[in-house]
Amino acid sequence: xxxxxxxxxxxxxxxxxxxxxxxxxxxxxxxxxxxxxxxxxxxxxxxxxxxxxxxxxxxxxxxxxxxxxxxxxxxxxxxxxxxxxxxxxxxxxxxxxxxxxxxxxxxxxxxxxxxxxxxxxxx
Numbered sequence: 001x002x003x004x005x006x007x008x009x010x011x012x013x014x015x016x017x018x019x020x021x022x023x024x025x026x027x028x029x030x031x032x033x034x035x036x037x038x039x040x041x042x043x044x045x046x047x048x049x050x051x052x053x054x055x056x057x058x059x060x061x062x063x064x065x066x067x068x069x070x071x072x073x074x075x076x077x078x079x080x081x082x083x084x085x086x087x088x089x090x091x092x093x094x095x096x097x098x099x100x101x102x103x104x105x106x107x108x109x110x111x112x113x114x115x116x117x118x119x120x121x122x123x
C-alpha cells in the first residue's frame with residue numbers, strides 16, 4: 001500500500017464559487033459546501049484568477065441587493081428611504097440635547113398648548 005506525499009488536492013470549481021458568492025455565501029459557507037477547510041478556501045481564493053471569480057460573484061450579489069432596495073424605495077417604503085438616505089447620501093438624525101424653548105420675553109416657556117382662534121390666544 002503506497003501513500004502519497006503532500007496535501008490532498010480538492011477540486012473547487014470557480015464557476016461554482018462565483019455562483020455561491022452571487023447569492024451572498026460566505027467563505028465558511030463555501031468551505032462547508034465543497035467539503036474543505038476554511039483555510040483551503042481562503043488560500044485558493046487569494047490566488048488569481050480565483051479571486052476574480054469571488055469578486056465578480058460578490059459584485060453580482062451587491063447589485064441584486066441594491067436593485068431590491070431601489071424597488072422598495074420606489075414602492076414608498078419609508079424605512080428604506082431613510083436608511084438609503086443615511087447610507088448613500090450621508091444624511092443623519094439630529095438630536096438636540098438640553099434645548100429649552102423660550103417665550104417671546106426670552107424666559108423659559110411653560111409646557112402646554114396655546115389655542116389660537118382668529119389670530120388671538122383663546123382664554
